[in-house]
Amino acid sequence: xxxxxxxxxxxxxxxxxxxxxxxxxxxxxxxxxxxxxxxxxxxxxxxxxxxxxxxxxxxxxxxxxxxxxxxxxxxxxxxxxxxxxxxxxxxxxxxxxxxxxxxxxxxxxxxxxxxxxxxxxxxxxxxxxxxxxxxxxxxxxxxxxxxxxxxxxxxxxxxxxxxxxxxxxxxxxxxxxxxxxxxxxxxxxxxxxxxxxxxxxxxxxxxxxxxxxxxxxxxxxxxxxxxxxxxxxxxxxxxxxxxxxxxxxxxxxxxxxxxxxxxxxxxxxxxxxxxxxxxxxxxxxxxxxxxxxxxxxxxxxxxxxxxxxxxxxxxxxxxxxxxxxxxxxxxxxxxxxxxxxxxxxxxxxxxxx
Amino acid sequence: xxxxxxxxxxxxxxxxxxxxxxxxxxxxxxxxxxxxxxxxxxxxxxxxxxxxxxxxxxxxxxxxxxxxxxxxxxxxxxxxxxxxxxxxxxxxxxxxxxxxxxxxxxxxxxxxxxxxxxxxxxxxxxxxxxxxxxxxxxxxxxxxxxxxxxxxxxxxxxxxxxxxxxxxxxxxxxxxxxxxxxxxxxxxxxxxxxxxxxxxxxxxxxxxxxxxxxxxxxxxxxxxxxxxxxxxxxxxxxxxxxxxxxxxxxxxxxxxxxxxxxxxxxxxxxxxxxxxxxxxxxxxxxxxxxxxxxxxxxxxxxxxxxxxxxxxxxxxxxxxxxxxxxxxxxxxxxxxxxxxxxxxxxxxxxxxxxxxxxxxxxxxxxxxxxxxxxxxxxxxxxxxxxxxxxxxxxxxxxxxxxxxxxxxxxxxxxxxxxxxxxxxxxxxxxxxxxxxxxxxxxxxxxxxxxxxxxxxxxxxxxxxxxxxxxxxxxxxxxxxxxxxxxxxxxxxxxxxxxxxxxxxxxxxxxxxxxxxxxxxxxxxx
Numbered sequence: 001x002x003x004x005x006x007x008x009x010x011x012x013x014x015x016x017x018x019x020x021x022x023x024x025x026x027x028x029x030x031x032x033x034x035x036x037x038x039x040x041x042x043x044x045x046x047x048x049x050x051x052x053x054x055x056x057x058x059x060x061x062x063x064x065x066x067x068x069x070x071x072x073x074x075x076x077x078x079x080x081x082x083x084x085x086x087x088x089x090x091x092x093x094x095x096x097x098x099x100x101x102x103x104x105x106x107x108x109x110x111x112x113x114x115x116x117x118x119x120x121x122x123x124x125x126x127x128x129x130x131x132x133x134x135x136x137x138x139x140x141x142x143x144x145x146x147x148x149x150x151x152x153x154x155x156x157x158x159x160x161x162x163x164x165x166x167x168x169x170x171x172x173x174x175x176x177x178x179x180x181x182x183x184x185x186x187x188x189x190x191x192x193x194x195x196x197x198x199x200x201x202x203x204x205x206x207x208x209x210x211x212x213x214x215x216x217x218x219x220x221x222x223x224x225x226x227x228x229x230x231x232x233x234x235x236x237x238x239x240x241x242x243x244x245x246x247x248x249x250x251x252x253x254x255x256x257x258x259x260x261x262x263x264x265x266x267x268x269x270x271x272x273x274x275x276x277x278x279x280x281x282x283x284x285x286x287x288x289x290x291x292x293x294x295x296x297x298x299x300x301x302x303x304x305x306x307x308x309x310x311x312x313x314x315x316x317x318x319x320x321x322x323x324x325x326x327x328x329x330x331x332x333x334x335x336x337x338x339x340x341x342x343x344x345x346x347x348x349x350x351x352x353x
Numbered sequence: 354x355x356x357x358x359x360x361x362x363x364x365x366x367x368x369x370x371x372x373x374x375x376x377x378x379x380x381x382x383x384x385x386x387x388x389x390x391x392x393x394x395x396x397x398x399x400x401x402x403x404x405x406x407x408x409x410x411x412x413x414x415x416x417x418x419x420x421x422x423x424x425x426x427x428x429x430x431x432x433x434x435x436x437x438x439x440x441x442x443x444x445x446x447x448x449x450x451x452x453x454x455x456x457x458x459x460x461x462x463x464x465x466x467x468x469x470x471x472x473x474x475x476x477x478x479x480x481x482x483x484x485x486x487x488x489x490x491x492x493x494x495x496x497x498x499x500x501x502x503x504x505x506x507x508x509x510x511x512x513x514x515x516x517x518x519x520x521x522x523x524x525x526x527x528x529x530x531x532x533x534x535x536x537x538x539x540x541x542x543x544x545x546x547x548x549x550x551x552x553x554x555x556x557x558x559x560x561x562x563x564x565x566x567x568x569x570x571x572x573x574x575x576x577x578x579x580x581x582x583x584x585x586x587x588x589x590x591x592x593x594x595x596x597x598x599x600x601x602x603x604x605x606x607x608x609x610x611x612x613x614x615x616x617x618x619x620x621x622x623x624x625x626x627x628x629x630x631x632x633x634x635x636x637x638x639x640x641x642x643x644x645x646x647x648x649x650x651x652x653x654x655x656x657x658x659x660x661x662x663x664x665x666x667x668x669x670x671x672x673x674x675x676x677x678x679x680x681x682x683x684x685x686x687x688x689x690x691x692x693x694x695x696x697x698x699x700x701x702x703x704x705x706x707x708x709x710x711x712x713x714x715x716x717x718x719x720x721x722x723x724x725x726x727x728x729x730x731x732x733x734x735x736x737x738x739x740x741x742x743x744x745x746x747x748x749x750x751x752x753x754x755x756x757x758x759x760x761x762x763x764x765x766x767x768x769x770x771x772x773x774x775x776x777x778x779x780x781x782x783x784x785x786x787x788x789x790x791x792x793x794x795x796x797x798x799x800x801x802x803x804x805x806x807x808x809x810x811x812x813x814x815x816x817x818x819x820x821x822x823x824x825x826x827x828x829x830x831x832x833x834x835x836x837x838x839x840x841x842x843x844x845x846x847x848x849x850x851x852x853x854x855x856x857x858x859x860x861x862x863x864x865x866x867x868x869x870x871x872x873x874x875x876x877x878x
Contacts, residue, residue: 233721234689
């Protein structure tokens with residue numbers, strides 16, 4: 001009992017301490033370029049949370065970050081490194097666009113779920129290709145998903161200059177039908193608070209339930225922890241790898257759908273803007289936990305939203321990349337933090353004794 | 354233990370004196386003495402887990418002994434790492450090769466001490482040096498071949514050349530034949546003899562008696578961390594070695610009630626199974642197991658027992674032959690189907706196969722049964738029933754600590770085994786495959802496990818018991834088969850043969866050869 005609760009505490013402490021240390025190192029860098037870190041962080045804070053508009057922009061970013069984070073985290077739990085959330089998200093977005101454009105007069109109550117389902121399916125199928133290749137031939141998913149990313153990227157580019165092309169200027173698709181658009185929760189001037197966040201948080205809760213409460217979760221975590229024991233227990237490794245990839249890809253596909261249905265209402269070249277890769281960051285900081293991913297997605301979206309405002313104080317937004325990098329480093333090299341925690345505890349214990 | 358007479362250390366390449374190695378929970382070496390003369394091939398034999406590799410790893414500086422001294426060529430040495438050992442001329446070829454797969458032979462051999470031209474790597478010189486070395490000892494290799502393209506036997510040669518390149522005079526070969534085909538083994542022996550004639554000292558680790566008798570000059574036998582004998586090859590035979598290896602200590606005799614076996618549950622005939630290297634590991638094995646009967650499989654480790662167990666439990670493909678269970682063909686069933694048919698399995702390596710260390714006990718106690726009622730329903734786990742099951746199993750099988758929420762990786766070895774027994778016995782099997790059930794357990798736990806196996810027998814379960822502990826097989830089995838190189842050397846009842854005779858079968862003699870010694874050729878039927 002005590003060991004377990006201690007482990008849980010460390011699991012939470014590692015990312016929290018990593019963030020604090022990263023912000024401190026960031027502060028040193030700010031000092032080094034002759035600026036005031038307190039002013040910088042204050043501006044960042046205002047930029048992320050200071051107004052309804054900043055909240056809207058923050059939550060918009062968080063929505064797709066959370067979903068791609070979930071996609072990667074879910075894969076990790078079954079021992080699969082899905083580095084292809086980017087491509088799966090793109091494919092999901094394309095499916096949402098193609099279906100959404102053709103929804104015409106269909107009532108919203110049908111159009112929205114159909115569009116969402118199609119994009120989930122598209123992402124799932126796309127990721128399953130890598131899953132099947134791994135299960136049947138042993139091809140490593142990191143390689144295959146990266147290859148699939150490029151294929152998805154080029155298909156997207158082709159769609160917006162070819163069959164779906166519309167208007168002048170940047171190659172883009174037409175807007176999806178009104179009925180396929182997800183209405184915003186709130187509209188603040190030009191920004192909106194997307195209802196997609198509800199779907200994303202719901203997805204996190206569903207993934208949590210799958211992982212912790214179902215036999216599917218039991219099996220795929222077993223495969224992730226110890227494939228030999230899983231096989232011994234009659235759990236099919238290949239089935240679970242394919243299933244994991246499909247669910248992971250479905251989540252990334254859903255992220256694409258949210259970008260199309262809530263934010264851009266259309267696709268254009270590389271509309272995913274690297275969110276799929278950000279998923280790896282989110283998953284790492286969130287310790288591959290669906291609930292943890294909610295917090296880490298919010299952290300990263302806040303840092304990024306706040307960075308714009310920070311630039312007004314004369315601090316380059318590269319600082320956010322730096323902080324993010326340090327967080328990832330510290331979380332990935334968790335031994336450093338763990339040793340730190342243990343040392344701190346020991347010192348305290350010594351004082352008490 | 355053994356009080357070696359005062360020896361003149363000068364004559365010995367290696368003397369290890371009173372070596373003790375204590376790991377957190379295991380005493381791996383218990384006052385071990387080893388001495389190897391200059392220019393001899395000295396075999397160290399013993400079963401898996403006897404402490405041979407641990408001993409050699411201390412000689413190579415990978416571990417530091419808890420106590421005891423090491424003398425190399427008469428000089429006391431204190432190694433703080435393999436670097437120190439290499440400096441005094443010790444080289445080790447590990448069971449798992451330490452080669453860079455995508456570099457060439459020459460590059461691998463000089464890795465770490467590359468010849469230089471100014472500050473650049475002088476590949477020409479490296480190739481020349483390696484070629485000279487390989488020709489000198491007849492270790493024929495293509496210096497420009499890439500490692501991953503080479504067969505295992507050749508990779509091993511590269512490892513040997515690597516140690517020679519670093520100036521090794523004392524070579525440790527850790528189970529070198531385990532990965533080789535018979536032909537490759539013969540080639541290795543030729544090389545070993547050449548090295549010996551050149552004055553090198555070779556420490557040869559093995560558990561195959563015939564190999565030891567072929568190649569070595571002197572033999573040290575280990576069992577459970579202790580040396581049980583040191584003999585010259587010419588003064589011994591396989592029978593004596595088998596005895597020293599297997600040991601004859603009196604095992605707590607367990608009460609085995611008389612019982613008439615029931616109908617046949619398992620019928621295996623002409624079973625062929627391949628190992629991971631795609632070589633035949635089980636070659637045409639046949640047997641039957643009846644209700645309430647224990648069939649014991651004895652033999653030295655690595656003679657196809659693991660592959661047999663895996664084939665019967667669905668973890669390994671059956672190449673040829675019949676596997677009949679309750680009158681149905683089960684040779685193509687997968688693990689889940691076999692488990693569904695009430696066949697359970699206590700595996701040899703409980704850490705690797707039988708449990709997920711990170712999972713709490715209550716989850717591990719349903720592994721393989723997680724899709725059954727009441728543990729799950731419509732895809733959802735029923736935690737209340739799962740925990741209740743765990744609590745009652747933990748109580749019944751006396752697992753400690755009793756917390757069902759405790760991750761199983763935190764349990765001691767004995768309690769982990771109890772957990773596995775609880776699950777596999779708790780599933781009420783009709784056929785259970787038990788592999789090395791007491792490995793690494795203390796006396797109390799061994800007794801407990803033995804009692805549980807006898808209980809299963811009383812409950813009319815068909816039992817296949819594989820063990821490297823001959824005493825264990827003798828105590829528990831109704832009938833015994835000795836396996837050697839994938840074949841059955843014979844089948845008998847425990848009371849029918851002496852330990853010496855069984856030892857001979859473990860070394861490759863058939864039952865006929867033993868029972869008709871006056872006629873070793875054997876008149877064929």
